[in-house]
Structures are given as structure tokens and as C-alpha cells.
Amino acid sequence: MRQLVLLRHGQSTWNRENRFTGWTDVDLSEQGHREAERAAEQLRRHHLAPSICYTSYLRRAIRTLWIVQEQCDWMWLPTRAHWRLNERHYGALQGLNKAEAARDVGEAQVHLWRRSFDVAPPPLPDGDTRLPDQEARYRAIGKEAMPRAESLKDTIARTLPYWEEAIAPALRAGQTPLVVAHGNSLRGLVKYLDGIADDAIVDLEIPTGQPLVYELDDALHPLRHYYLRDLEDA
């Protein structure tokens, strides 16, 4: 049996303000710090022992991982950051308040943008200072691969190559990966692992700061999955 631990970052300042965040590099809120500390406690209490860590290029995920690593005495673990684990790019919605957007364009449209499989938000226009290709961390990737807005489908298409090239081989080699990423990059991974249908993915939510453990067979098919908090409630 192989184990994989998925963890969405703790609450960010823009989660707290209910803003579309995407690739905006906001930090954890105080509550987010506490959530990361609680996640670390749960991982320790349940004797989870990752042997390699993966995260995105965004500080809310990186800091969550740092907090977990520090609290669990795992700062020595090999750690890889990759842009393919970033949050879905929320395009021109980034920075807008989600409730205000719903008042402007209607709940149904905002729900489509947030939870549908293949509806992408409006893209960032040419010359927008928020385009990722302006940032040093994305410079090596090439302009064509840089998103201006992504649906969940687009997010999965750029996340899965990293699963195939790094995380799945680590699992096959007997490693236990801890993947600290984002609501939608993790929704995409879970959709892939559990074979969730395109129209059923609207109902899947991944909470902040809650370790989600997958047990997989040798072919990396999930045998079961559970949140550590559910073991504690049981």
C-alpha cells in the first residue's frame, strides 16, 4: 500500500477577504498560520511520515509547508516547488470580491466560473501588469505556457504532467509524498485519482489546512481516502 498526503494551504489573506486569488501571491492570514500548525499536529499525531514534499510557486502554499516542516521536524525532507501545482489562474477576476461579483453578474455565473469543469474566467488582457510572464519566477517557462485564465480543465491539463513526471514516479519508488497546493489544483488531482465525472466535480470542495490521505495500490489506484480530522471525530 502506498500513501499520498494532500494539503490545501491554510487560509490566506484573500480567502479571508473573499477575493478571487488565483496566481496572486498573497500570504497566509493569522488563521491560516494556525490552520497550518493544526495540520502539522494532526500529521504527527497520526504518524504520517512523508519522505518527499511538493508545493507550488505561491507563498501561501510554501509557507504552509514550511510551518508543517518546522513543527514536525521535517525541514530536512527533500522539497520541490513547481508552478504546475499553482492555483487555477483566475484571470481578470483576480482581486475581485466574490460576493460583489455575484451581485454584479449573478450567483449562477460566479458559480460557473468557480466550480464548473470547463468554463474559464475572463482572461487578463495584453499589457496587464498581473500577467505571469512579467515575473522572474515564471520567466524560464516560456510565454506560450503561461495562462491568462484557466478553467478547471485547463488547470488539470497543466498539473497532470507534473504528477506523471515527478509525484507518480516517487510513489512507485516507494516514497510518501506530501503535496501542499491549492483548492483547484488539488480538486483537479482528486478528480483524476478518483475518476470523478466532469459534471460531478461541481460538488467537490477542498477545505484549507486539512490533511487528506490517499492509500493507493501498486498501480496507483486509490484504495481509500480520508481527512485526518474525520479520524478524530470518529
Ligand SMILES: O=C(O)[C@H](O)COP(=O)(O)O
Ligand atoms: O484562488 C482562489 O480564489 C481560491 O484559492 C480558490 O477559490 P474558489 O474556491 O473560488 O475556486
